[in-house]
Amino acid sequence: MLLKxxxxxxxxxxxxxxxxxxxxxxxxxxxxxxxxxxxxAFKVSEMDDVSSLASFIYAAVLIVxxxxxxxxxxxxRNYLMIxxxxxxxxxxxxxxxxxLYLLLCVEFAMGSLLAILVGLLGGSFCVxxxxxxxxxxGFQNDILLVTIWNYLNSSxxxxxxxxxxxxxxxxxxxxxxxxxxxxxxxxxxxxxxxxLTFLLIxxxxxxxxxxxxxxxxxxxxSLISMMLLVGSACLIVFSGSRFFFKKMRKNKxxxxxxxxxxxxxxxxxxxxxxxxxxxxxxxxLIFYLMGSITASYGTLINxxxxxxxxxxxxxxxxxxxxxxxINEFGITAFETIPILPVYDSNDNREPHYWGISLNTYYKxxxxxxxxxxxxxxxxxxQEDVQNGVTAAATTAMKRALTIAGSSxxxxxQKYFQExxxxxxxxxxxxxxxxxxxxxxxxxxxxxNNETTLFLGEIPLNFDKIAFVQSNLLVTVYKQDLLxxxxxxxxxxxxxFILLGxxxxxxxxxxxYFRFFTDRNQFxxxxxFLKQLGMTDKEIKKIYTKETAMLIFLPIVTSFxxxxxxxxxxMKFQNVDFVENSGLFMAFGIGYFLIxxxxxxxxxxxxxxxxxxx
Amino acid sequence: MDLLQIRxxxxxxxxxxxxxxxxxxxxxxxxxxxxxxxxxISIMGKSGCGKTTLLKLIGGLDAPTAGExxxxxxxxxKLSHDQLAQYRREQIGFVFQDYNLMDSLTIKENIMLPxxxxxxxxxxxxxxxxxxxxxxxxxxHLNKYPGELSGGEQQRASICRALSxxxxxxxxxxxxxxxxxxxxxxxxxxxxxxxxELGKTVILVTHDPYIASFADEAIILKDGIIERRLVNHxxxxxxFKMLIEHLNAF
Numbered sequence: 001m002l003l004k005x006x007x008x009x010x011x012x013x014x015x016x017x018x019x020x021x022x023x024x025x026x027x028x029x030x031x032x033x034x035x036x037x038x039x040x041a042f043k044v045s046e047m048d049d050v051s052s053l054a055s056f057i058y059a060a061v062l063i064v065x066x067x068x069x070x071x072x073x074x075x076x077r078n079y080l081m082i083x084x085x086x087x088x089x090x091x092x093x094x095x096x097x098x099x100l101y102l103l104l105c106v107e108f109a110m111g112s113l114l115a116i117l118v119g120l121l122g123g124s125f126c127v128x129x130x131x132x133x134x135x136x137x138g139f140q141n142d143i144l145l146v147t148i149w150n151y152l153n154s155s156x157x158x159x160x161x162x163x164x165x166x167x168x169x170x171x172x173x174x175x176x177x178x179x180x181x182x183x184x185x186x187x188x189x190x191x192x193x194x195x196l197t198f199l200l201i202x203x204x205x206x207x208x209x210x211x212x213x214x215x216x217x218x219x220x221x222s223l224i225s226m227m228l229l230v231g232s233a234c235l236i237v238f239s240g241s242r243f244f245f246k247k248m249r250k251n252k253x254x255x256x257x258x259x260x261x262x263x264x265x266x267x268x269x270x271x272x273x274x275x276x277x278x279x280x281x282x283x284x285l286i287f288y289l290m291g292s293i294t295a296s297y298g299t300l301i302n303x304x305x306x307x308x309x310x311x312x313x314x315x316x317x318x319x320x321x322x323x324x325x326i327n328e329f330g331i332t333a334f335e336t337i338p339i340l341p342v343y344d345s346n347d348n349r350e351p352h353y354w355g356i357s358l359n360t361y362y363k364x365x366x367x368x369x370x371x372x373x374x375x376x377x378x379x380x381x382q383e384d385v386q387n388g389v390t391a392a393a394t395t396a397m398k399r400a401l402t403i404a405g406s407s408x409x410x411x412x413q414k415y416f417q418e419x420x421x422x423x424x425x426x427x428x429x430x431x432x433x434x435x436x437x438x439x440x441x442x443x444x445x446x447x448n449n450e451t452t453l454f455l456g457e458i459p460l461n462f463d464k465i466a467f468v469q470s471n472l473l474v475t476v477y478k479q480d481l482l483x484x485x486x487x488x489x490x491x492x493x494x495x496f497i498l499l500g501x502x503x504x505x506x507x508x509x510x511x512y513f514r515f516f517t518d519r520n521q522f523x524x525x526x527x528f529l530k531q532l533g534m535t536d537k538e539i540k541k542i543y544t545k546e547t548a549m550l551i552f553l554p555i556v557t558s559f560x561x562x563x564x565x566x567x568x569x570m571k572f573q574n575v576d577f578v579e580n581s582g583l584f585m586a587f588g589i590g591y592f593l594i595x596x597x598x599x600x601x602x603x604x605x606x607x608x609x610x611x612x613x
Numbered sequence: 614m615d616l617l618q619i620r621x622x623x624x625x626x627x628x629x630x631x632x633x634x635x636x637x638x639x640x641x642x643x644x645x646x647x648x649x650x651x652x653x654i655s656i657m658g659k660s661g662c663g664k665t666t667l668l669k670l671i672g673g674l675d676a677p678t679a680g681e682x683x684x685x686x687x688x689x690x691k692l693s694h695d696q697l698a699q700y701r702r703e704q705i706g707f708v709f710q711d712y713n714l715m716d717s718l719t720i721k722e723n724i725m726l727p728x729x730x731x732x733x734x735x736x737x738x739x740x741x742x743x744x745x746x747x748x749x750x751x752x753x754h755l756n757k758y759p760g761e762l763s764g765g766e767q768q769r770a771s772i773c774r775a776l777s778x779x780x781x782x783x784x785x786x787x788x789x790x791x792x793x794x795x796x797x798x799x800x801x802x803x804x805x806x807x808x809x810e811l812g813k814t815v816i817l818v819t820h821d822p823y824i825a826s827f828a829d830e831a832i833i834l835k836d837g838i839i840e841r842r843l844v845n846h847x848x849x850x851x852x853f854k855m856l857i858e859h860l861n862a863f
Binding site: 267531535537 | 672674694695700701705713716718725726727729735738
């Protein structure tokens with residue numbers, strides 16, 4: 001009997017089920033690809049020089065898990081709404097709510113399990129493509145292997161997510177039959193006293209955030225400001241729309257002329273608070289990702305442009321070396337930079353920091369603002385205890401090479417500065433400090449075992465082995481470094497795109513399901529307005545405005561914010577906005593076109609039915 | 614003078630039930646009658662006999678398969694979509710079983726809506742709203758939302774809205790279907806009042822012979838054709854009994 005009911009339900013709502021199934025499958029595909037990246041992160045975390053990449057991948061995997069959880073939950077709710085009519089009918093026949101929910105869970109679980117199988121299959125193909133791409137880029141094959149654990153882990157986590165969603169929605173299911181979730185206009189009328197206050201608070205928060213971002217730009221600040229801005233934007237939309245709506249009522253001519261538009265918009269905003277919050281959040285995140293994709297892509301392109309890195313080698317000698325000594329190894333030194341080992345007071349065997357002068361710091365970072373006289377800046381991190389000196393110095397020097405090679409490239413500067421200020425450092429122990437010039441000279445003069453950093457050019461037939469065997473502490477070759485920068489950014493670029501994709505899928509499905517479930521109400525309203533004597537054209541105009549507002553208002557807001565964020569970033573980097581905004585604008589326009597297409601599909605599905613409805 | 618003239622009206626619906634199988638349902642089959650200006654006509658019949666379809670066709674919400682509807686001598690089938698919208702806006706007032714009031718608008722705004730769509734002056738609109746609200750006893754509810762009113766009050770608001778644009782013809786589709794007997798009486802009293810005192814032509818679709826007995830004439834439909842026309846030349850109670858007898862004879 002149960003099976004019959006299930007099959008009947010399945011057949012009667014094949015289209016809805018298909019939508020839900022495609023959505024779930026896509027989530028599994030992306031989730032599976034992320035577990036593949038997780039494995040890469042796990043492997044690369046063992047390597048010192050790309051540990052920041054590992055942290056980034058871990059963060060991305062966590063974001064994907066959260067989004068998958070939220071998305072699956074929303075998918076279940078939407079599914080529940082689609083099924084509401086069938087279940088109400090069964091409830092009338094006397095089936096208990098627990099039994100009904102069990103029925104829904106069985107349906108949902110069946111669909112999800114099938115989606116896992118399809119998703120894993122699709123994911124495998126995607127992973128094969130990505131592995132091939134990364135293999136060509138120089139990643140080792142053993143990192144890129146997909147094991148049975150990838151499949152088991154993804155399936156297990158996804159099943160757990162489905163379980164959590166089903167457990168948490170039980171109470172909503174029991175409640176949905178009795179209580180409407182939407183807010184009535186009588187309720188939002190009573191918020192009157194708080195509208196202006198909330199509107200002002202929202203505006204003040206936004207002004208505060210923008211001022212803070214403009215003058216004290218940092219990655220952390222931009223992330224926090226993004227989250228606060230989402231909240232403030234929603235606060236402004238909800239309270240502002242109510243406030244202006246009520247103010248507009250006083251201007252009778254204007255108000256009554258646009259009665260339906262104002263009222264329905266107002267009603268729509270207040271009815272879809274959660275949806276609007278989700279749309280705002282996802283749009284802000286997508287635009288933030290666009291900035292990051294631009295940065296990652298810029299670095300990737302720059303890494304391939306070897307001309308922008310003038311030094312073939314960066315090395316640290318154990319002893320103070322002058323250019324003549326360096327030249328004996330066949331290296332033409334472009335520059336020698338004195339650096340100092342700085343020891344911890346309790347341990348004189350291994351240096352804990354490497355000291356550079358403020359002048360060198362300027363030279364390496366391209367940062368022109370003066371720092372405080374004795375300010376200490378910590379760069380990079382010391383990782384491995386055994387190879388502490390080498391590892392730390394390598395990391396620091398790589399940054400130095402990157403920056404020195406392309407000080408005009410603001411993306412790399414940004415990367416370096418993030419390292420400098422420890423924003424993406426996952427370890428507490430940093431190992432390069434900047435002294436004031438006077439202090440550095442004093443320390444350098446007093447030091448017995450000075451060390452020299454030199455940036456130089458090597459001939460084509462240069463013997464690496466002979467060079468390394470000499471008394472040099474550490475060497476970094478341009479080719480190796482560029483390969484690594486390219487690898488890191490290639491992975492980051494792919495992950496950013498995947499994150500963007502998962503957010504766009506979530507955004508699209510949230511909107512589509514909402515319009516889909518609102519369709520009956522929409523057509524009923526259209527019929528009623530037709531009876532009042534409105535033409536199809538007039539009705540379509542009202543609904544077009546509503547739909548467009550719900551889709552494009554968050555996009556425009558997010559675009560304005562991300563544009564500001566981009567300007568603030570470029571001001572911080574002292575680079576030209578026009579020169580560097582091309583890719584970002586291209587992404588922005590591309591995203592807008594995608595949304596426009598999506599909007600046209602929705603319009604076709606809904607608004608065009610007005611004529612026949 | 615005939616306000617409405619219906620000639621050989623037919624309406625068939627085609628529905629595809631499976632691949633290659635199309636089922637045709639006859640909703641109205643060769644229907645002809647005339648409606649005089651200022652008359653009150655009730656249309657009765659069993660479910661599926663074509664009552665609501667007839668109302669939709671008269672209101673220009675659907676197009677007939679064959680035949681013609683003349684409103685003041687002009688054929689509706691010759692009108693464009695926009696002209697039909699204008700016809701509904703200016704000439705027709707609808708009253709429905711589920712009131713069709715917009716939840717997001719106050720009662721006052723709901724009543725104003727047809728006049729706003731017709732671009733009338735604000736002063737004129739407000740005067741009209743107050744007049745009808747006063748007349749049908751909902752003036753104190755004007756600033757409330759539909760959700761705050763009882764079914765009877767909502768239906769009276771719906772009648773005010775139907776009248777607000779001063780239409781010639783009122784089409785009421787089961788206006789008492791969702792109401793208790795007391796509210797039903799109030800609503801039908803309102804309909805009678807607008808027919809007799811305001812001179813509106815009313816076409817009322819109902820199952821209830823008591824409600825139908827208020828009309829000047831009852832048309833009983835069966836399978837899309839007129840089974841019987843009963844003209845009310847007698848007392849209301851007698852007409853009611855006569856309707857019951859005819860319905861039982863079906």
